[in-house]
Amino acid sequence: MIRMKPLTLYDRMLAEYGPQRWWPADSPYEVMVGAILTQNTNWRNVEKAIANLKATGCLSPEAIMEMKKTGLETLIRPSGFYRQKAERLKLASEKWVEVTSNTPDLRNEWLSVKGIGEETADSILLYAFDLPYFVIDAYTRRFCAHHRLCRFDDYEDYRCYFESRLPRSVPLYKEYHALIVEWGKRNKIRSPRDP
DNA sequence: GGCCAGGACACCA
DNA sequence: TGGTGTCATGGC
Numbered sequence: 001m002i003r004m005k006p007l008t009l010y011d012r013m014l015a016e017y018g019p020q021r022w023w024p025a026d027s028p029y030e031v032m033v034g035a036i037l038t039q040n041t042n043w044r045n046v047e048k049a050i051a052n053l054k055a056t057g058c059l060s061p062e063a064i065m066e067m068k069k070t071g072l073e074t075l076i077r078p079s080g081f082y083r084q085k086a087e088r089l090k091l092a093s094e095k096w097v098e099v100t101s102n103t104p105d106l107r108n109e110w111l112s113v114k115g116i117g118e119e120t121a122d123s124i125l126l127y128a129f130d131l132p133y134f135v136i137d138a139y140t141r142r143f144c145a146h147h148r149l150c151r152f153d154d155y156e157d158y159r160c161y162f163e164s165r166l167p168r169s170v171p172l173y174k175e176y177h178a179l180i181v182e183w184g185k186r187n188k189i190r191s192p193r194d195p
Numbered sequence: 196g197g198c199c200a201g202g203a204c205a206c207c208a
Numbered sequence: 209t210g211g212t213g214t215c216a217t218g219g220c
């Protein structure tokens with residue numbers, strides 16, 4: 001196999017798959033909700049949960065903060081882990097109304113929310129706040145291993161790998177991550193050390 | 196009917 | 209700090 005650079009792989013995927021135009025959401029807040037609901041969960045199940053929130057007029061931070069936890073659990077049940085995620089959505093919604101894209105140390109603000117780890121935080125920062133953080137998920141690690149780009153244990157090492165090799169561009173980061181996910185869905189490739 | 200999906204955290208040694 | 213268990217639904 002010919003070993004390629006990250007930007008070359010990006011160009012090839014963009015040519016083959018076309019622009020993905022991520023994140024699939026109608027608003028930045030919906031991005032945040034989706035980022036939490038999709039934790040270790042098939043996106044199709046997330047779509048059902050978000051549809052329930054929309055149908056009941058509950059897709060807003062105010063509505064989610066105010067509603068009973070059990071009611072929220074019922075709406076998001078299709079996304080799995082619904083008890084945990086209901087709690088996480090409430091905590092994240094509280095954070096949502098208190099920060100802006102100009103809040104200092106915004107990444108750590110999100111990481112301080114129980115239930116929001118590095119991947120979820122970076123998804124929110126990139127797709128909801130338009131800030132240049134490259135998102136590392138299970139597909140990204142698989143992508144790196146498959147193309148012999150790199151292999152690390154730590155999330156930060158992967159993020160640094162991409163951010164140090166790509167132009168610092170929010171649209172590029174968005175599209176690249178989306179293309180990696182599309183690649184992952186088309187190529188069900190797993191390795192022994194796969195997360 | 197088993198396996199897996201766009202993680203995160205608690206607990207233990 | 210590293211390994212393991214838990215959380216849960218729905219599609220294939």
